[in-house]
Amino acid sequence: MNSLTHAETPGLSLQGAALDSRAWELCVAPMIDVTDRHCRYFHRLLAPQARLYTEMITTGALLHGNVPRHLDFHVSEHPVALQLGGSEPLDLAKAAKLGEQWGYDEINLNCGCPSERVQKGAFGACLMAEPGLVADCIKAMQDAVSVPVTVKHRLGLDYDDSYSFVRDFVGRIHETGCRVFIVHARNAVLKGLSPKDNREIPPLRYDMAARLAVDFSDSVFVLNGGLASIGQCEEALETFHGVMLGRAAWHTPDILADLSVRLGHVEQRVNDHTVLEAMMEYAAEQVQAGVALRHVIKSMLGWQTGRPGARRWRRMLSDPKALAENKPELLAQAWAQLG
Secondary structure (H helix, E strand, O other), X not given: OOOXXXXXXOOXXXXXXXXXXXXXXXXXXXXXXXXXXXXXXXXXXXXXXXXXXXXXXXXXXXXXXXXXXXXOOOHHHOOEEEEEEOOOHHHHHHHHHHHHHHOOOEEEEXXXXXXXXXXXXXXXXXXXXXXXXXXXXXXXXXXXXXOOEEEEEOOXXXXXXOHHHHHXXXXXXXXXXXXXXXXXXXXXXXXXXXXXXXXXXXXXXXXXXXXXXXXXXXXXXXXXXXXXXXXXXXXXXXXXXXXXXXXXXXXXXXXXXXXXXXXXXXXOOOOHXXXXXXXXXXHHHHHHOOOOHHHHXXXXXXXXXXXXXXXXXXXXXXXXXXXHOOOOHHHHHHHOOOO
């Protein structure tokens, strides 16, 4: 099986250690209220080598909240990255240390979320206006942990579409030794657009993201934003070291299985019955531990999209009355409705 052509970056190093650029070849984006540990467990079944990201977790939630609730994950999720939201270097260093102690393979700083709640906390996309502060945050985290510290960012803020803005931002972070950049190839409009609008309205500018990969050729660049098909990912991997799928992984998770084959991560895609049985067993364990079934299986609603009976599958797995019974057998019952 031939794998996709992908960008090469020789001689990479991060914090003094060798860096495998292909480790970021296929990533699933951090999505609030989506990529919890149950979603990541399901995605891992579909894509054995994909790099999975947590929802954004704020430093306050870790330093003053229930750490196990936020950081627990299944051993099968590796490689798994912890995405942090924050803007205080010391707090980020402490939170990053917790992440490393919990076993995460990467710590990622969110510099791309445009929501008003995040802006009030002075982090997320608005941090792009303060590259010096971001550099201090990255350096503090690098000093605290030995795993890679990476950044996820936008191309610009509001309606400033100049290349110099994002080039200077990346350049300042690059000076810290950070060598992995995940680029959501849109601007973030901080006033007037909702987070949903910010994923759709600002135009995609893959060409500008590609310029970053050329200008910082010793770094890994992962493309995020608007990638919804195998063909788009194939094309992106001719320029970038990796692709990060967000809504596509949520709405049509089977794309992860198909990409895993095309990338050469596996010889053939995992059998659907194997995935179903694994999720039923996992759901039984989680329900026994007190987790509501609806939380465990919500990431599976779009799994059978395009197959006869997919609408009945979704309807059964989202039926409040059926979910309230908390019986993992619901998955088998929904499967029986497929053509």
